[in-house]
Amino acid sequence: MNTIKTKTFDIIVVGAGHAGCEAALASARLGNNTLCLSISLDGVAIMACNPSVGGTSKGHLVREIDALGGQMGINIDKTSIQMKMLNLSKGPAVHSLRAQADKKDYHEEMKSTLEKTDNLLLKQDEAVSLIVEDGEIKGVKTSIGFTYYSKAVVLCTGVYLQGKIIIGEYTKSQGPSGLAGANELTNSLIENGIEVARFKTGTPARVDLRTLDLSQMEIQEGQDDIYNFSFLDIENNRKVSPCYLTWTNEKTHDIIRNNLHRSPLYCGDIEGTGPRYCPSIEDKVVRFADKERHQVFIEPESQSTNEMYVQGMSTSLPIDVQIAMLRTIKGMENVEIMRAGYAIEYDCINPTQLDSSLMFKNIKGLFAAGQINGSSGYEEAAAQGLMAGINASQYINNKEPLVLSRSDAYIGVLIDDLVTKGTNEPYRMMTSRAEHRLLLRQDNADLRLTKTGYEIGLAGKERYDLMLRKQREVAEIIETLDKAKLPPKDLTALFEDCNETLPAHAISLKDTLKRVNITLDMLSEHSLFDSSNYMKDSLFQAQIQIKYEGYIGRQALQVHKQKRMESFLIDNIDFLSLKGLRKEAAQKLNEIKPKNIGQASRISGVSPADIGVLLIYLEKERQLK
Template sequence: CWLTYTNAQTHKIIMDNIDRAPMANGIIKGIGPRYCPSIETKLIRFPDKERHQLFLEPEGLHTNEVYVQGMSTSLPMDVQIDFLHTIPGLEHAKVMRAGYAIEYDCLDPLQLKPILELKKISGLFSAGQANGTSGYEEAAAQGIIAGINAALKVQNKEPLILKRSDAYIGVLIDDLVTKGTSEPYRIMTSRAEYRLILRQDNADQRLTPLGRRVGLVKDDRWERFTRKMAVINETVDLLKERKLNPNQETLKLLADNGIEEIRNTISLYDLLKRPDINYDKLKEIFGLPEINEEAKQQVEISITYEGYIKKQLEQVEKMKKLEEKLIPESIDYALVANLRDEAREKLADIRPISIGQAARISGVSPADISVLMIYLEQQKRIEETKNEL
């Protein structure tokens, strides 16, 4: 990629023709994506900026096409050619395809269940940018979940709902169906409260068993996964078993390899928590078995960050208890005494499937959740008494 910038001449051409830009002249009224505004929107929003950064991104190894990142526009073709030729590096550029404007619209995702089925139309699933998201990955993420759940529904099997602690897909769908969206939604790490465990290196540990349950992981892939997990577990067990005593021989061995001395008996597992030590170093010094890079990475991460990961898993466990407290689909929130009107309205509209989801609805307070839990407990006891009679 290359880096270039707009300049005063670029800005003059754009502003002289701003009345011809639907993104700026009021023809398009919808809210666009927050993170990639058009160049004309940027000039209006940041009039003090003398230049705007552009990335020139090659479209592929076998083409001369280059994408101008940061220059999305709704201006007519003749204006686009004029202002592009004012940019350093693009003086003689030919336009393969013009930039164009998009006006966003979507279904209200609050109409959807967490399985991406419409609440009011059984068997109709919705996925993709139609649900209010922006971005191909977000669309694909919904597509696979909607497809899985449509297939499970016709087989009368339990649906697949990824929790916020399972995957970024879980965060994305929960945000959409619980909070809705007023602008094109894009998933970001900052939206996930459990991002310490939603890592790239452990995606297989989190999701392969779920994929296996719904029939998407075939035997060969499952075998590779279980073999890898066996290596990780055996390695962790070995590191815990191997103890080091602070005798002269051990202290000399550590000193010769540039490792700070130990004062008490510790395991290689605990030694690996030190920032200057990795598995390869321990393998070389103590004759540990060779393991593949993926397994090595997961062993090192799980041990080095064990304390932080443990705290996050405790948070997940607390939330899991709330997620397991299911709310009957038939509940009539009008009958729940002492709920605030706003909470009653939001709960009746969104119809959360669990106390955990209810607690994440904007406008539903912890006090409302307490009232709801008391009501559900009372209803449960009434039902139990009826059954006894």
């Protein structure tokens, strides 16, 4: 085929899903001439599964993306049709914001964001092969005959690589949401020595709103308080749309059980590994046979469509079974399916082939982000996309990669888990994966990361100044409260009001705030503290820092110890040549190529004794120099 040679780009991003968009935006905003390829321009930033962004730990990721200067937070703030802060009854570390998204608007908003960004070209085309010379990426070739050259490429292929959808006995080679799949790139990856795996995920049916009896369901409203993902002030004056809750019942389960022989999951037609945390309804019914009912949430896909998402009913059962089982559910007796639920299998890579900057260890300049790395979820994808975009830019500009540590951000935990441990199922972020989660709160993502984003050049001045102001105010509030020591007699009303026992001696307002029932609002109400000069965010932040001072301090100590381990850097070593390492450990180390002792110690199969040997080796090298 004759290929048309076009101009050279700095960075090419393959794919324009949640990872691809963040990667392309970060790259372009950092001043790099960027090309973003998408199989379909109607597929830019589509939400192929649930119509929501955020939730536990994922909400944290979105805030971190925002704090660094990424796009997801801003765009979901603009297009959300309901916001909810989850876990408010729990500790501040696990408060999590979740938005119901208007999918169509989110797609439009992101597409137009890309289109408006300088240095960024968005094109509909399919990358079919990589151009690699001497272990360095040189560009990509596309299906319609272009060859694009670049200094770096970011692969964000989502579930498109050899995508295959499965609905009962019906299968089709295809991408998500009826879009075309990408059937050629996998071979090029394999030819270039990249190890490929096959994962599976699934989605429920979309049903026609007019065929639902919502009066039979429980209405689920959002919260009245105004929350935003972005630390910037983003306006959203849309009307709020509720969701609805209903349940499966024994009839539903009977239908599923009676048709298991037709389920590709159980008759072996599905070879990919599916996620445990995203079980299909047939999986739930089989594995938790004694559970009498399962929740089903009905969520709008958009305010401009009748399509409703049936959360909780992800399935790959045949279409007739899907209809029959849905119609057993209260309020869905006459339901009509608009789009069938399906399972999708796709190719991904083993992420331990990447270093912590998300660059392939064996191909310089080639990065990967999102589902291709074995992760799942829009937020996980966006977080990786952002980091891959930043690091592709750092790479071509000969700068040090930006690697967030496990104690900096959930993003750090996510990427470290993927590249250090790998994953044998689609990886979902969870708060329980973050060992320093008391520090990695959604409320302080800006304090943790905005300075970094600003220094890299992604977070703007407005964002940075806002963060500095918050930082200053928090310090001021804490100091003021600490200095205000009051005798018990001045605190009687407050303590009575809050149902707390009055102390015998004078106590600082800061210390009163450590009582479970006393809040900063209460102090203001009792005219003990003037909060009028401060941002709401600063007040909230100061309160958390005071109330949980002890816990935060202890985690900070753990972080200090972890950082110490991470300060021992490891250059290129052939671990197999090190005397004293057990062979199993040496092989693992050679595979992962950890950048520091901290990372090495997290590799499964590497023991404390192996770490001892490594430390000795590093010291020996240092002495020799």
